[in-house]
Amino acid sequence: MLSRRIIPCLDVRDGRVVKGVRFRDHVDMGDIVELALRYRDEGADELVFYDITASPESRSVDRAWVERVARLIDIPFCVAGGIRSVDDARAVLHAGADKISINTPALDRPALIDELAAAFGVQCVVVGIDSLRDADGEWRVRQYTGDPTRMRALARGTLEWIAEAQARGAGEIVLNCMGSDGVRTGFDIEQLSAARAVCGVPLVASGGAGEAAHFVDVFAKADVDGALAASVFHSGDVRIPSLKKQLRQANIEVRHV
Amino acid sequence: MDVVLIDAGGANIGSVRYAFERLGVAARFSADAEEIASAGRVVLPGVGAAANGMSRLRELGLVECVRDLKQPLLGVCLGMQLLYEGSEEGDVECLGLLQGRVRRLQGGPALRVPHMGWNTLQAVRPDALLEGVRADAQAYFVHSYAAPVTDDALATCTHGETFAAVVRRGNRMGAQFHPERSAAVGARLLENFLDMPA
Numbered sequence: 001m002l003s004r005r006i007i008p009c010l011d012v013r014d015g016r017v018v019k020g021v022r023f024r025d026h027v028d029m030g031d032i033v034e035l036a037l038r039y040r041d042e043g044a045d046e047l048v049f050y051d052i053t054a055s056p057e058s059r060s061v062d063r064a065w066v067e068r069v070a071r072l073i074d075i076p077f078c079v080a081g082g083i084r085s086v087d088d089a090r091a092v093l094h095a096g097a098d099k100i101s102i103n104t105p106a107l108d109r110p111a112l113i114d115e116l117a118a119a120f121g122v123q124c125v126v127v128g129i130d131s132l133r134d135a136d137g138e139w140r141v142r143q144y145t146g147d148p149t150r151m152r153a154l155a156r157g158t159l160e161w162i163a164e165a166q167a168r169g170a171g172e173i174v175l176n177c178m179g180s181d182g183v184r185t186g187f188d189i190e191q192l193s194a195a196r197a198v199c200g201v202p203l204v205a206s207g208g209a210g211e212a213a214h215f216v217d218v219f220a221k222a223d224v225d226g227a228l229a230a231s232v233f234h235s236g237d238v239r240i241p242s243l244k245k246q247l248r249q250a251n252i253e254v255r256h257v
Numbered sequence: 258m259d260v261v262l263i264d265a266g267g268a269n270i271g272s273v274r275y276a277f278e279r280l281g282v283a284a285r286f287s288a289d290a291e292e293i294a295s296a297g298r299v300v301l302p303g304v305g306a307a308a309n310g311m312s313r314l315r316e317l318g319l320v321e322c323v324r325d326l327k328q329p330l331l332g333v334c335l336g337m338q339l340l341y342e343g344s345e346e347g348d349v350e351c352l353g354l355l356q357g358r359v360r361r362l363q364g365g366p367a368l369r370v371p372h373m374g375w376n377t378l379q380a381v382r383p384d385a386l387l388e389g390v391r392a393d394a395q396a397y398f399v400h401s402y403a404a405p406v407t408d409d410a411l412a413t414c415t416h417g418e419t420f421a422a423v424v425r426r427g428n429r430m431g432a433q434f435h436p437e438r439s440a441a442v443g444a445r446l447l448e449n450f451l452d453m454p455a
Contacts, residue, residue, distance in 0.1 A: 001376065001377060001415070002372065002374050002375070002376045002416055003374055003376065003395065004374075005375070040440075045375055046374075047375070065269075068270050068276055070271060071275045071278065071279075072279075073438050074276065074279065074437065074438060074439070074441075074443065074444060075397070075438055075439075075440055076397055076399070076435070076438040094271055096271040096272045096275060096436070098272065098399070098438060099399075100430060119305075120305055121305045121306055121335075121401075122371060122401065123371045123399040123400060123401065132427040170372070171371050172371075172373060200364070200369060200370070201369055201370070201371065202369045202371065202373045202374070205371075217410065222391050223367065225369060225373070225374065226374070255375040255394070255395050257440075
């Protein structure tokens with residue numbers, strides 16, 4: 001049976017892992033490869049490296065650390081941040097990443113999703129979505145979320161964007177619910193369930209994890225394929241081995257290590 | 258051990274090379290028929306679409322070369338699918354080294370396609386390629402198409418339907434999952450492949 005995936009996310013800035021609350025006030029969390037290996041050893045099923053400075057600064061992701069990670073770890077990993085073209089994606093995949101995740105550039109030019117899917121197959125193409133509920137109750141997409149001074153709200157509805165991204169060739173959707181991100185009160189089950197209903201490809205929940213029970217909830221209630229978190233893993237508040245034990249006790253299929 | 262990875266344009270073939278590197282083997286890329294034919298071990302990696310993979314092999318003039326290989330050959334993911342007679346993906350004729358046609362996974366409610374993540378292997382019969390791999394080991398899969406379960410299956414996997422996960426016919430072998438990204442299980446399969454008598 002297919003296991004639900006536990007995915008630590010490593011936000012990368014200037015070659016170091018950082019974490020902020022609600023995308024602000026970033027704090028240094030350590031060396032990329034060191035953390036990657038630690039999570040691999042603890043039983044992470046996959047890793048996401050998100051270069052939080054790449055998109056706002058209009059530069060592509062620095063490849064050197066991608067290759068360092070690819071040489072050392074033997075679980076899959078995805079690289080996000082500043083991938084704007086097929087050539088950018090090829091460089092990252094050639095460096096050894098298994099998947100590439102696009103967010104802001106896909107919103108600027110949705111055809112990029114089609115181009116990446118045609119070039120590398122849908123299984124390589126992850127579309128990341130930062131979403132926030134507006135005062136009128138609608139979930140809408142945010143852009144340039146790595147930089148508070150440039151962050152933009154778009155008119156695009158989140159569910160409508162999930163459907164479009166999928167139709168264009170997204171092989172996976174990572175939905176970051178910004179309202180719950182960094183505040184550790186649990187994943188946004190309501191939004192993720194709504195997303196699940198329109199998402200036929202793998203869906204990864206992001207934003208809000210504070211304790212192991214939140215992971216049990218999101219798998220049981222929103223039927224997501226994976227759950228992504230950063231600070232609870234970095235701080236050690238949630239340890240992957242005991243998290244997986246709790247998930248197993250709740251009859252949620254996870255990989256044994 | 259002299260290992261050649263066929264460079265047929267797959268996007269992340271680098272990670273397969275690193276997996277061998279972790280086992281202490283410096284595998285090299287080649288798109289040269291002579292170099293491939295004289296290697297001790299040949300790996301056909303590949304991520305992408307079957308039609309692209311085949312047209313790339315044809316452009317490079319490698320179709321006959323791969324068909325004629327006598328040394329141990331391992332196809333990984335799309336590389337394994339290319340060993341079959343054909344694929345529904347792009348309705349393309351493949352290498353025909355293994356019998357059967359690759360078809361799209363049907364999916365369904367709660368069965369997402371692509372099949373992406375760690376899934377359980379179901380051992381079909383013991384083989385040197387799977388020595389030391391637990392009968393219910395988990396491996397990392399990422400694919401939308403799959404090969405049928407035939408006599409060549411050493412292990413299967415189920416995602417709604419059951420499909421071939423590890424296959425072997427003589428010196429032609431394949432893994433639908435990614436050994437390079439399947440932690441200890443994948444490393445063991447690659448080690449077994451290297452240890453295989455030529």
